[in-house]
Amino acid sequence: MSTRTPLMAGNWKMNLNHLEAIAHVQKLAFALTDKDYEAVEVAVLPPFTDLRSVQTLVDGDKLKIKYGAQDLSAHDAGAYTGEISGSMLAKLKCAFVVIGHSERRQYHREDDALVNAKVKAAYRHELTPILCVGEGLEVRKAGNQVAHTLAQVDGALKDIPADQARGIVIAYEPVWAIGTGEVATLEDAQEVCGAIRGRLAELYGQEVADEVRIQYGGSVKSGNIAAIMAQPDVDGALVGGASLDAEEFVKIVRFGDQAVG
Numbered sequence: 001m002s003t004r005t006p007l008m009a010g011n012w013k014m015n016l017n018h019l020e021a022i023a024h025v026q027k028l029a030f031a032l033t034d035k036d037y038e039a040v041e042v043a044v045l046p047p048f049t050d051l052r053s054v055q056t057l058v059d060g061d062k063l064k065i066k067y068g069a070q071d072l073s074a075h076d077a078g079a080y081t082g083e084i085s086g087s088m089l090a091k092l093k094c095a096f097v098v099i100g101h102s103e104r105r106q107y108h109r110e111d112d113a114l115v116n117a118k119v120k121a122a123y124r125h126e127l128t129p130i131l132c133v134g135e136g137l138e139v140r141k142a143g144n145q146v147a148h149t150l151a152q153v154d155g156a157l158k159d160i161p162a163d164q165a166r167g168i169v170i171a172y173e174p175v176w177a178i179g180t181g182e183v184a185t186l187e188d189a190q191e192v193c194g195a196i197r198g199r200l201a202e203l204y205g206q207e208v209a210d211e212v213r214i215q216y217g218g219s220v221k222s223g224n225i226a227a228i229m230a231q232p233d234v235d236g237a238l239v240g241g242a243s244l245d246a247e248e249f250v251k252i253v254r255f256g257d258q259a260v261g
């Protein structure tokens, strides 16, 4: 029986300015109850420019909702125009940072070496990485989804010791299911999430593997989250589009339409 606390995280991507962020988090705070927070961890992942506003709200009202950023620099400081460092995120009390999202791998040419450097940067500043992995449609059609995804896990975790790896969150996001309305079948999701846990066991031992939370991401909605969460190796969801609707996100936090509170 797993003791992993599910993590339900809303990746807002490049949506909601800092004023909209405040209104959105207020709606979530109003709707979420202690019972929700007992069952799951809830996080929002806004754009950088929203983080101060979200921090002020969370700190001021002692909200239990956590927050983090969608990316960070591999560097800690210096002449890196446009970059945001892990220390800056830590100063804003971010708990999480998304690393290696497929949109960054695709549009910003982030490779496994850079993703690995960013994972190390996150740990230098005590941020929990939400490491994104997953295959594109061509790889899936060729049946190579497991090998492809495990190679991304290996690359991202190169030289990461067990005491750090045990705290990581890994989000399996089949690229063909992101923002498309196409959801991986339950078997697809479990196959790859189970394989990721198996690889973690090979790398770090079963005890560490059993601690790591593995999320599914890709067109998650209130109508499909319950079945996804029923998979033994799925410990939460990384939610994109549906996290922009506060009511819908709260339903997802509650594993769908059968609300807990």
Ligand SMILES: O=C[C@H](O)COP(=O)(O)O
Binding pocket: 011, 101, 173, 177, 178, 179, 180, 181, 217, 218, 219, 220, 238, 239, 240, 241, 242
């Ligand atoms: O980070 C979230 C994922 O990219 C999923 O996005 P989506 O829920 O809009 O498909």
